[in-house]
Structures are given as structure tokens and as C-alpha cells.
Amino acid sequence: MAERFSLLTRAHSMVSGMSVLNTIWPGLGRDLLNGIIGSAVFPRPLRWRVLRALGMSVESANISPSVWFGSFSRVTIGGGTFINYGCMLNTSAPIRIGKDCDVGMRVTFVTSSHEIGSAHRRAGTATAKPIEVGNGVWIGAVSTILPGVTIGEGAIIAAGAVVSRDCEAHSLYAGVPARKVRELPSV
Numbered sequence: 001m002a003e004r005f006s007l008l009t010r011a012h013s014m015v016s017g018m019s020v021l022n023t024i025w026p027g028l029g030r031d032l033l034n035g036i037i038g039s040a041v042f043p044r045p046l047r048w049r050v051l052r053a054l055g056m057s058v059e060s061a062n063i064s065p066s067v068w069f070g071s072f073s074r075v076t077i078g079g080g081t082f083i084n085y086g087c088m089l090n091t092s093a094p095i096r097i098g099k100d101c102d103v104g105m106r107v108t109f110v111t112s113s114h115e116i117g118s119a120h121r122r123a124g125t126a127t128a129k130p131i132e133v134g135n136g137v138w139i140g141a142v143s144t145i146l147p148g149v150t151i152g153e154g155a156i157i158a159a160g161a162v163v164s165r166d167c168e169a170h171s172l173y174a175g176v177p178a179r180k181v182r183e184l185p186s187v
Helices: 002-024 028-037 044-053
Strands: 075-077 095-097 112-116 123-128 131-133 171-174 179-183
Touching: 028 044
Parallel strands: 075 095, 095 131
Antiparallel strands: 112 123, 171 179
16 A cells, blocks of 8 residues: 555646646646556556546546646546547546446547638637547447537447437447437346
8 A cells, every 4th residue: 555655646736746747748647647557568557546646537437548638727537437548638627438338449539629710710719629529339440529518328339339429328329420320228
């Protein structure tokens, strides 16, 4: 227990000391911590605990190596959730993933976008909207969840889907853009 507390204290101190470097190189602390915590040599059972110590609202979850977080404070992950290799969570707005969810490899959660700009520069003013994933959701590999989406409890998102609109609970969605394929049993 003392070793775990010592590791968490050292991680918190490292983040605090990064503030000077972050003024010179914005994102350095985040990128270094993602590299360390996301490393395959970093013990998986410690990963969620260190993320919690760094400000993430995370219960006992299984977070694979190479998962990248844009911010530790804007992510909530429920207990029993599994996040596979290579996922990216862009956190210009909050992302909440419920309990007992399964997120396939290389899933991308995108909370930011842009207004359409002038002909000179089409990517206009930046925008951000939160993403909400209900309990028991399964998101297939290489799916993309776009800003402002809510995925209802017990839904399935097929591999490779691009989710641009809300998804009803206990329903299967697939395609680009994702469309409801069928309802699923709710028990």
C-alpha cells in the first residue's frame, strides 16, 4: 500500500512540476504522461489508479496500453469498463463512459469540431460538445464517436461506424454515418 501511495505521490509531483514546461511547450506534460501511463511496460492494474490520482474520474477499469487522453480531468470511466489498445479521447469537452462498457481497439472519441469558415480558411471557430456513453455499451473497433453524441444504455456500435447522432438504448448501429439496424433485447 505504501508503494502505491508513493507512486501516486510521485506522479502528482511530476504533473505539478510540469507547469513551467507547459508554458514553453503546451501539451508536453499531457503527452509525457500519456506516453508513460500508456506504455506496455506500465502495470495495467495501476493504470486506472494513477489516472485517478491525476484527476480523472475513473473507477476500477481495464485500460489497455496506448490509450491517449487529451485531458485527465474531463474524462469519466465507470467500473468494469474495458478500453482496448490505441483508443483516442479528444477532450475539448467532457467524455463520460458508463459502467461495464467495452470499447474496441482504435476507437476515437472526438469532442471538438469547427464552424464552417470563410473561403480563406474553411475551418472556422472551434466548437466542442460532450460525449455520453451509457452503461453496458459495446463499441466496435475503429469506430468514431463525434461531438455531442449520446449512446444509450446497452447499445452496440458496429466496427468502423461513424456515430454523428444520438443512439437509442438497446439498439444496434452500423455504417457511415451510423444508422439503427435493429433493436436488441433489454434483459
